[in-house]
Amino acid sequence: MDEDPVKFEPVTAVRAYERVVEQVEHAVLTGRLVPGERLPSERELMTQFGVSRSTVREALRVLQAGGVVRSRPGDPRGPEVLAPSPATLRKSIHRLARAEHMGLAELLQFRMLLEGSAYLLAAHLRTAEQLERMTDALEAMRRHVDGGEGDDAAFGEADLAFHDAVAHATQNPLVVACAEVVRDVALELIEDKLAHADDRRAVKRKTVAHHAEMLAAVRDGEGERACLLARRALHDYYAEYVPAERRAMLEPFLGSP
Amino acid sequence: MDEDPVKFEPVTAVRAYERVVEQVEHAVLTGRLVPGERLPSERELMTQFGVSRSTVREALRVLQAGGVVRSRPGDPRGPEVLAPSPATLRKSIHRLARAEHMGLAELLQFRMLLEGSAYLLAAHLRTAEQLERMTDALEAMRRHVDGGEGDDAAFGEADLAFHDAVAHATQNPLVVACAEVVRDVALELIEDKLAHADDRRAVKRKTVAHHAEMLAAVRDGEGERACLLARRALHDYYAEYVPAERRAMLEPFLGSP
């Protein structure tokens, strides 16, 4: 017989600052500390936790790196508890992207995966109000197609608002955050190439046409079609910037034709 | 006329430890520092950077929290540069999940979204070797269906290996990492409920049947079918644990029937 009932877990020396982090994080997670609230000052914390200021500061650094709190020098109200944001998710993905030598191909594939399915969900789950937001965004895009420099930014914002409305229609904050992050990181990779694209106006017009189609599909509850349209639109815009030998990994998303 | 050509950006005081973090992170990102390599000791770093040890330590804390580096007390070789891992991605998603009051419904929806499309990709992109890995994993699952306690773990491992092979077939590390993380976080939410599930053996048999179907679809390049099967399988397993009033957000993934 094998006697294994006694299981010893490997002991890990838990550093003092880690326990400070745990306590603060736990308080935030359980709602005992609410975003906007203030932590006691470092000197106050060091008496409450019974540790030195160095330890308190290292804990605060970790929390700050995790996007949980923010410290401002000279603020008598103490460190601020932050609202959760995808900022740290963004950094994680960013780092992972660079570390795994991921290129535009992988990011674009992931974006096609994510947004395509998001449109599928949106077509079935969207509320009337969300549909209205998409319509408004599309209108705004139309208004800024023919403008000059200034309108470029406005067009981009409207575009973003459209995608954001779709993501929200999934009712899933994780989809919203991931879509936003992946979109940003991907754009970062090619912003220079996009900057001096040849015919901005033509591109914008095509964008509007694509969005109009997708909006119609979402409005009519045609999820599969919306999904396919979204993936093809992404492919249309960005595939040219993907190395030719890697484009095969995008094709499964384009459908049968 | 509005003269805006001169745009002043808000100046942000750059803390000393932040510049230390930047330099180390940059060295890692550009490959000048490779995983497994060692950083100089804190006392050495403080002379190289020309800052105090406190500053060096705060920088190391941030890097450590970001999963870039690990310090062990008493190690004469200095802090170790870590291989990139989804650990920090995992923590980000975990935190986001709790902060946005996300429940199993959202996690499961995201997992259906992610894995479904992953199967679609896998059906078209899988290599022969990856197909073999899936086949082997399925075989292993079959072997451990009828076993007792010990086999439960083995079955779970084989199951994981199967999903992992599928994720790898997408050729996308981001898909691999996200799938792993979301799977873990979702399981965490219901591990207790799963623990005393009624008829483990019946569940296992159903699992094997499902996986066999999906494997066949992947083998035959039937992406759409694999996608649908995967999403339905996930729904079959977990939907019962999702609050009834939230199940609607999963249904768009189940197809038309």
Next chain:
DNA sequence: CCTAGGCTACTGGTCCGACCAGCATACCCG
């Protein structure tokens, strides 16, 4: 009376010096 200005009491950021426990190696003694 009200306001513009400085004043003060705090904040966080950085530095210094010290001590402790743990780890690897080299050394020394049996």
Next chain:
DNA sequence: CGGGTATGCTGGTCGGACCAGTAGCCTAGG
């Protein structure tokens, strides 16, 4: 020659100190 110990390093923690900011009070000037 082998094994245990001595040593010099490591990171973890502590305490104290100084500085540059900020916010709000508080006063001097309107």
